[in-house]
Amino acid sequence: MSEHERRAENGAAETTGSATRPDPDRAPSRFRLDISYDGTEFQGWARQPGFRTVQGVLEESLGKVLREPVQLTVAGRTDAGVHAEGQVAHFDTAAEVDAGKLVHRMAKFLPKDVRITGIRTAPAEFDARFSAVRRHYVYRLTTAPYGADPLTARSVVACRPVDLEAMRTASHALLGLHDFAAFCRRREGATTVRELQRYDWVREGDRLNAYVSADAFCWSMVRSLVGAVLAVGEGRRTPEWVAGLLAERSRSSSVTVAPAHGLSLVAVDYPADSELAARNAQTREVRAVFDLPRLRRGGAGPY
Template sequence: MTTPSTADEPATAPGGGLVRLRLGIAYDGTALHGWARQPAQRTVQGDLEEALSRVLRQPVSLTVAGRTDAGVHATGQVAHGDVPRAVWAEQRPRLVRRLRGVLPPDIAVHTVEEAPRDFDARFGALRRHYVYRLTDADSGPPPLRRADTVGWPRRLDADAMAVAAELLLGLHDFAAFCRRREGATTIRTLLTLAVTREGDLVTVRASADAFCHSMVRSLVGALTAVGEGRRPPEWPAALLTSTERSSEVPVVPPGGLTLVGVDYPPDDELAARAVLTRGLRS
């Protein structure tokens, strides 16, 4: 987890001959130092903005739905950026293919489409969806899934983990599960936290209006403590009374975490959603 705290992306004022583009993005985060651009480090934002600027022959700045940390993957990441309408008209038919030709193989842009002027990838989002994959097989992760599945050294009781997960749902202050960022709230609405087992694979699915720094990996860490029998199912929910990060909560490795989707409201509700979310975040 090496991504530093960064200021919120400013709201971009569309107009002036610009068109807002919505990008659908996937990446293998193994060799990447998170989303946010960092000096002398490979990041998703850095590689993507460089590729877009090269193809479109002008600088492009991106705002993302969820700033994933170092080592975290995505199949359903969303970002937006503004470009001149004439450039978009020229490049639209072949932009995805041209980006494929200049991006490294661990980053892909699978869709680029014109978005409404009020679309904001970050502040317009209703829900983010993550999946965390663990295997407690003696042989470890299958070779073809080793990048996105963590090998767990002890057998996990997925049923006990599911009971613990259910008790965490709802609107709470998740300070015990978050790495504090100056000026950022840790109050979130956890909509889904579900644990399932299929053979040796244990999958944790998490959905919320938003997640604070390190929250998903900490939630999964608390659930694994329950799954190993070291803590009772009621223990993670008991931490919700804390107002600061709990040193008792383990943080699981980043490689098992994938951002799989982001939900947005209908086009006519985008502006109102962005205003509401910005108010909540401040």
Template sequence: MRLRLDLAYDGTDFHGWAAQPRLRTVQGELTAALATALRLPAVDVVCAGRTDAGVHARGQVVHLDVAEPPELGSLVRRLNGILPADVRVRRAAEAAPAFDARFGALWRRYAYRIADTPAAVDPLTRSHVLAWPRPLDEAAMNAASLLLVGRHDFASFCKQREGATTIRTLEELSWRRDDGVLVGTVRADAFCHSMVRSLVGCLIAIGEGRRPVDWADEILRAAVRSSSVAVVHAHGLTLEEVGYPPDDELESRVHQTMARRRPEEIDG
């Protein structure tokens, strides 16, 4: 049986998703808990988005294969009894055999939250919202965001990995106020390393008025990473949701994704 698990976690005290020797990671905690709950020596999982150190998630998705189907409600309770408090399994479900949390995803949606006024800064959310010392113009940031939407080479906004493509389809990039906090919604088929935080860094410079709106397009078209674009802090970023096609389209989606990019080229 293939299982789908939906997870939430506070990334503050993790060195990212991916398991690393002697470092605390979300994958490491989850696989250890699964091995205990399922009484197996080891468990392999595949996630939708390999979040970086300090990045949070409300909508992370993983899949795993088990030889003997567990009772799913009991599995969720057992896992949450084993896992530390900063990781929760929100639900478990049987998935279609072709379901692939990584290659089957149509899109990933992230949110980046910024408190740019003293009234919006809440000490209780300091680990999840970036406190910015100057007010930002969301109208200018939205105008610049429109220049970045679409299928482009985002090399200017990514930490390049040898042999990996930086071509992505950015489906949505927009800003709104939520109780005074500026919230950026970023949705794409996939993201390369540090892409969202670099996009936000570029747009903050525009929102402050330090750069004109068309600077975003200028940076994009350069297709070369520039030190003038800051990579903002990880703690303002949360993986909110991952979208998948209907079950009867899963297999074709996996083939499409893998044909477009080699597996090692795809980040979260």
């Protein structure tokens, strides 16, 4: 039995009052989780048989504490190696949960590379995925001649000196509502149209951070955006080349996907509680039937 499994078993055996046994006559309550993890040793967020994933570890641990199966719904299904500082998920349970005690108890036996940083009750209309209006990522680079510092090497990517102004020109051309097919790995039935709301590059000494925000992102989109603009900064491509990628309707083989470990999901924005139901309906509608001309006239934004 691994250290994590022993700690989980011990934690489940404790009776600290963080949760009671589920009551079949009790109406389920919804809880929001705020989550942080180092994605290095995970094969992404989503549960996969035979692989260590963030969802799998969290659901197993929560299930033992709450004494019932737990199914998490998440804001952003991060890829293998990608980190999170502000991931959000929700679950429903008929157990009576003391949120403060549960945060402390989970910290005792979760593995060191994942933490639940906050738990609170949420309205029934709250959906970590469909209620989200904006997701924020940061991609961290260093141009230091010695590469990434050993203490940050798991979350910072070393690169050559770059032309920052050229990169800013290229990234700003991508802002707005576009079909980002050239930057996405297509999934069956999923749209590649997104509204890119922020794409800024900020230098602090040898450190160079890309701040990227959108209503949602398709598979590998953020790392592809970074890889394309980084090629401009290194002089291998022009800003005009990046802008021209928006005209393509399929994944571009000329776009390099930046390494996963430089990327972190830092925050997810949600509307006021009174607007949750409307947001859920809007997002689900757009995912079911996507109409680009309607979006350009001011309709619902894509997931």
